[in-house]
Amino acid sequence: MKDTRNEIVSIADELIRTKGYNAFSYSDISTRLNIKNASIHYHFPTKSDLGVEVIKETIEQFKIVTDSWRKLTLDKQFKKFVTMHDKSNKKHWLCLMGALSSSTDTLSPEMLKELKKMGTVILDYLTELLREGKEQKVFSYTSDPKTKAYLVQSSLLASLLLDNVLGGDTYKIIQNGVLEI
Amino acid sequence: MKDTRNEIVSIADELIRTKGYNAFSYSDISTRLNIKNASIHYHFPTKSDLGVEVIKETIEQFKIVTDSWRKLTLDKQFKKFVTMHDKSNKKHWLCLMGALSSSTDTLSPEMLKELKKMGTVILDYLTELLREGKEQKVFSYTSDPKTKAYLVQSSLLASLLLDNVLGGDTYKIIQNGVLEI
């Protein structure tokens, strides 16, 4: 069933972003779906294949979402971007980049390649948004757009990580700091 | 031997910061030291005990290092802090917080507690440094010191993560952005 395949990817995404890539197993998924491990291997022969698919779908989703923002003003687009992971944070999920970038040593070349692509797609979008915003004097940051994009992206990524350790208002504190632009 | 114990902790630290906590095993350590797994269990009965010790020693080391900066000017202390992980980055190692915060779901309560302590120690130091620096007009950032400390810490933590994915000048770009203060 096409549905099973989708559910496998969806659960894998959740498990990566909660337990981490190396801590989740095919059994975690098969138990939840009431199927057997072998069925997952039919859809995704190796764990790496599954990991690659999770990243690919995340990239697609990012493109769809940011495309849907195209008609908004630049500052509204920026706010959308910064608050993108509010729901994830409430569930104590990480973003996929934050979850996977801590174990690059253990990822397959295929996963690493796709992960790099994801990072590029995100940073390219953000850089362009910040460049236009500076040009149109919507934003007043001082550094160059690329540097600012890297700063914003790294702060947001780590806000989810640190929030899981420190709790409290960690996520909101960092988010509000990033919004001062 | 006291030496063996120290070497176990040192190698565990490296493995956590390269492979991740859930991806390294007692065998990884015993092989390197030419000892047997059981010997490690003598020093650290459980993997969690070993993990806790790695965090504790990192906290101690942080206190010793930052104490040794006390006589420096505030802007020099800040530069020391920001460049603290330059050597780690060259070896593609993460900082301990970056490595562990992505798998909080799988850590023991003891490790989580110690990790939280580490985060607090680092952020308290940084907040105070930034507060004094603003007071003395050495730094000219606009947000409040605590928010700025969280922003700096999150950017630096993620700079090591993103660098392992994107490569290039990622680490330096973020570092230079953080230094604009």
Added chain:
DNA sequence: GTCTATACGCTGATAGAC
């Protein structure tokens, strides 16, 4: 597409000799 059955290495951990 999903199942049963199976392989086999590795995992963290323990008991007891030296």
Added chain:
DNA sequence: GTCTATCAGCGTATAGAC
């Protein structure tokens, strides 16, 4: 302190029936 021996459980993965 370090060793040998051993454990049960889980990991990813495959072969072949239905």
